[in-house]
Amino acid sequence: xxxxAPAATGHYGRRPRRAPLALGLxxxxxxxxxxxxxxxxxxxxxxxxxxxxxxAALRGERATGAALREAVIVLDVRLPRTLLGxxxxxxxxxAGAVTQxxxxxxxxDPGLVGISNGAALAAAVWIVAGSHLAFYVPPxxxxxxxxxxxxxxxxxxxxxxxxxxxxxxxxxxxxxxFAGIAIAALAAAxxxxxxxxxxxxxxxxxxxxxxxxxxxxxxxxVAAALPFMVLLGLICTRLARALDAxxxxxxxxxxxxxxxxxxxWLAILGIAAGAGASVAVAGVIGFVGLVVPHLIRxxxxxxxxxxxxxxxxxxxxxxxxxxxxxxxxxxxAELPLxxxxxGFGAPFFLWLLLRRRAALMG
Amino acid sequence: xxxxxxxxxxAGGRALLDGASVExxxxxxxxxxxxxxxxxxxxxxxxxxxxxxxxxxxxxAGADLAGLKPARLARLRAVLPQSVxxxxxxxxxxxxxxxxxxxxxxxxPIRRALxxxxxxxxAGENYEHLSGGEKQRVQLARALVQLExxxxxxxxxxxxxxxxxxxxxxxxxxxLVRELAGEGVGVLxxxxxxxxxxxxxxxxxxxxxxxxxxRGTPGEVLTDARIAELYGVSARIGWAPATPFLLPQAAxx
Numbered sequence: 001x002x003x004x005a006p007a008a009t010g011h012y013g014r015r016p017r018r019a020p021l022a023l024g025l026x027x028x029x030x031x032x033x034x035x036x037x038x039x040x041x042x043x044x045x046x047x048x049x050x051x052x053x054x055x056a057a058l059r060g061e062r063a064t065g066a067a068l069r070e071a072v073i074v075l076d077v078r079l080p081r082t083l084l085g086x087x088x089x090x091x092x093x094x095a096g097a098v099t100q101x102x103x104x105x106x107x108x109d110p111g112l113v114g115i116s117n118g119a120a121l122a123a124a125v126w127i128v129a130g131s132h133l134a135f136y137v138p139p140x141x142x143x144x145x146x147x148x149x150x151x152x153x154x155x156x157x158x159x160x161x162x163x164x165x166x167x168x169x170x171x172x173x174x175x176x177x178f179a180g181i182a183i184a185a186l187a188a189a190x191x192x193x194x195x196x197x198x199x200x201x202x203x204x205x206x207x208x209x210x211x212x213x214x215x216x217x218x219x220x221x222v223a224a225a226l227p228f229m230v231l232l233g234l235i236c237t238r239l240a241r242a243l244d245a246x247x248x249x250x251x252x253x254x255x256x257x258x259x260x261x262x263x264x265w266l267a268i269l270g271i272a273a274g275a276g277a278s279v280a281v282a283g284v285i286g287f288v289g290l291v292v293p294h295l296i297r298x299x300x301x302x303x304x305x306x307x308x309x310x311x312x313x314x315x316x317x318x319x320x321x322x323x324x325x326x327x328x329x330x331x332x333a334e335l336p337l338x339x340x341x342x343g344f345g346a347p348f349f350l351w352l353l354l355r356r357r358a359a360l361m362g
Numbered sequence: 363x364x365x366x367x368x369x370x371x372x373a374g375g376r377a378l379l380d381g382a383s384v385e386x387x388x389x390x391x392x393x394x395x396x397x398x399x400x401x402x403x404x405x406x407x408x409x410x411x412x413x414x415x416x417x418x419x420x421x422x423a424g425a426d427l428a429g430l431k432p433a434r435l436a437r438l439r440a441v442l443p444q445s446v447x448x449x450x451x452x453x454x455x456x457x458x459x460x461x462x463x464x465x466x467x468x469x470x471p472i473r474r475a476l477x478x479x480x481x482x483x484x485a486g487e488n489y490e491h492l493s494g495g496e497k498q499r500v501q502l503a504r505a506l507v508q509l510e511x512x513x514x515x516x517x518x519x520x521x522x523x524x525x526x527x528x529x530x531x532x533x534x535x536x537x538l539v540r541e542l543a544g545e546g547v548g549v550l551x552x553x554x555x556x557x558x559x560x561x562x563x564x565x566x567x568x569x570x571x572x573x574x575x576x577r578g579t580p581g582e583v584l585t586d587a588r589i590a591e592l593y594g595v596s597a598r599i600g601w602a603p604a605t606p607f608l609l610p611q612a613a614x615x
Contacts, residue, residue: 104449245460247449251412255443256461256508257436302450 022300026313030086033320037082038074040324042332045070054079081217084225085323086316088214088278089288091229093315094236095274096289097296097308101243102267103165103176106297109290110275113180115157116286117187119272119279120210122153124194128202147224151276157183158268158275212285212338214323221281228277233312235270239263240304247302285338287345288315294352363387363421364439364517364548366409370417371401371572378404379415380572384550386517391539391549393559395583396569397593402552405569406521409550410441422517436461439517440505444525446497448489455485458503463511475506478538494526502535506542515546522552536562560584560605568592581606589613 038050045053053074056063063071092110099108099115110116126149130142137145161183165176195206209216242263245253250260278285292315296307319337322344326335364386371379379401386392386409394402407413409420411427420427422438430438440461448457455472462468476482479499484492489500502523509516520539524532539562543549553559559566560580568576568583570592576583584606589597597613599606 106450241464244452244456247452248446248457248460249443251410252441252443252446254412254432255410255436255441256504257433259432297450301456302452303456 019300019306022296022310023306023313026296026310026317029317030313030320033317033324034082034086037085037320037324038078040328041073041078043070043073045074050074080219080222081214081323082320083222084217084281085214085320087222087225087229088282088285089319090312090316091225091232091274091278092285092289092319093292093311094232094308095271095278096315097293097304097311098232098236098239098243098267098274099271099289100293101239101246101304102162102264102271104247104249105176106294107290108176109287110154110158110271111284111286111289112184113161113176114183114187115154115161115271115275116279116284117184117191118157119150119154119276120284121187121190121194122156122276123150123280124191124206125149127206128194128198131199131202144224147228147277147280150280151228151272153187154276154279155268155272157187158272162264162268209283210338211336212283212341213326213334213336214282215327215334215337217281225277225281228273232270232274235266235273236308236312239266239270240308243267243304283336283338285319285341287341287349288319291345291349291352292318294349364409364423364550366405366415366418366420368418369405369408369415369420371404371408371413371415378572379408381418382569382572382574383418384409384567384574386548386550388515388517388548389543389546390564391543391551391562392565392567393563394550394552394567394569395554395556395559395592396575400569401572402569403521404572406519406550406552410439410519411435423513436508437463437512437516439519440508440512442498442502442505442518442520442523444521445494446501451488451490453485454481454487454489454492454500457489457500458507461504461508461511466511468507471507471510472503475503475510476500478506479503480534495528495531498523498526499531499535502538509542509547515542515548517548517550518542520549520551522554524553524555524558532558556584556589557607560607584608 035047035050039045039047049070053063053071057071057075096109099110099113100106123146126146130137130145161176161179164179165172195203198206242253242258245256245258246260246263253263254260293307293311296310296314300306300310319341322340323337326337326340329335365384367383369379369382370377382401382405384392384394384405394405396402404413408415411420411430414428422430422435427435455476458475459468459472462471473482476485479502481496481499481503484496489497492500505518509518523535523539527535536558539549539551551562563580565577566580566583567574568588575592576588584599586597586599589595589599589608595613595615597608599608601607
């Protein structure tokens with residue numbers, strides 16, 4: 001095959017210059033989405049006011065009179081919701097990127113291959129069983145228990161998926177997708193069984209939660225999700241080089257000095273933390289984990305050193321944007337967030353598939 | 363020195379290696395030959411550290427291979443596998459840089475390595491768009507980058523490095539292998555083509571049924587009797603001044 005050298009050199013020069021630009025762009029989108037999420041709502045608050053309110057709160061000043069209402073809206077309602085959106089969006093985009101890296105497949109996504117469903121099952125069990133345990137367990141522990149349970153559910157689903165689809169160091173994509181479908185179905189059946197014994201109120205909560213929503217955001221939830229996302233972030237800083245090497249194959253990754261077994265366990269731990277904690281605080285939100293890393297790869301290529309931070313930023317920004325749409329488009333009611341992300345994400349993904357169909361089939 | 367001593371390895375109740383030994387010396391090229399199923403690939407994987415032998419020992423730079431961490435092992439030896447499919451659209455230079463020492467300027471070593479395999483013009487190209495031969499040379503460049511970031515000249519293990527290359531590329535790669543040996547790198551290559559083996563080897567190790575059937579210089583190993591014993595083929599070895607050659611046209615089963 002012959003490739004014109006000048007074209008190749010042009011491409012050569014393009015990617016490195018795009019990289020810092022992409023990181024800057026993603027960071028700018030986060031700032032924009034952050035301010036929009038705080039400003040937009042039934043009461044519109046100017047960005048300048050928002051910064052004043054946050055600044056005052058950080059200095060420990062108490063708002064009074066007319067300012068109190070806006071301060072309450074920003075600090076107690078919108079700020080926790082916004083921070084939770086950033087954490088969840090960043091977490092699921094990162095978990096998606098790591099899942100794709102470790103399975104060496106751009107279609108692997110915690111939402112598609114049953115990991116989120118595993119987390120949802122564990123969370124549902126905790127919610128329903130929790131109401132029976134409420135006498136014995138303090139409420140604070142209930143709040144902490146939910147993400148821990150969801151993390152365990154995601155962990156079990158991920159380990160099972162990996163064990164089933166990997167044989168003698170090779171991961172079969174077809175087996176992985178089928179196993180993912182089976183795990184998702186099994187977890188959904190378990191979740192259905194749990195819902196079956198739930199009360200009407202639990203059922204309603206549960207149905208809404210299962211579409212995905214940031215509606216119940218509180219500072220407690222932010223605090224509960226934070227350690228899991230920090231764990232995922234820390235793991236990602238150790239994993240970028242390993243994921244690049246794993247793109248060559250497991251034996252080849254070992255040849256260049258990667259402790260493959262350790263990398264796989266770290267990745268599984270990170271995926272479970274990200275997918276589990278986000279499901280626990282916001283329900284199952286699809287497509288962000290699939291679309292965001294894909295977008296970044298189109299922009300700056302698949303190198304994980306930049307892909308991972310960019311995906312975290314863009315995931316957070318996109319989820320916040322989707323949340324703003326979800327809570328304004330049918331105001332005063334609220335659309336489930338999962339409906340918005342799937343509504344935008346799925347057609348976008350189909351469009352990508354159609355555009356790249358020739359390349360994917362080749 | 364990099365050596366495998368008395369290696370025994372069986373899988374699925376079949377003995378693939380049964381007391382095979384091989385030594386790779388700095389600055390020398392050792393070539394593994396033998397019929398299909400003789401255990402070349404298994405011995406290669408045991409040397410690379412991919413497979414743990416049930417019997418025997420592999421030592422590298424005075425240490426037991428089993429006790430070396432993957433990161434340290436990678437600083438001592440690089441491996442060129444047969445064919446590599448890369449998930450995701452990495453560019454040629456990104457693939458070549460995957461073996462680079464972390465936290466160092468990698469651009470210069472990558473540029474040098476790609477120039478040595480004559481692929482400098484494709485640095486920004488998508489790896490998956492290359493031909494089989496170009497991919498193999500990118501992987502070789504990756505191994506060179508890894509060796510450059512390692513300790514000393516190091517060792518290079520090559521599994522069928524000429525398999526998907528045309529004649530010109532075969533000569534390019536073999537010349538590069540000799541050049542590397544000249545720089546002090548210890549090279550072990552698995553080769554099927556006996557003529558290429560004779561051209562490049564300082565020592566040939568012939569495997570048959572998991573054991574070493576013969577070892578020595580190309581002239582010592584490649585004899586009519588040995589070819590008959592190894593492959594069950596009667597052939598006449600010719601001599602092109604200093605190296606033996608074999609014409610498949612003149613051989614019969």
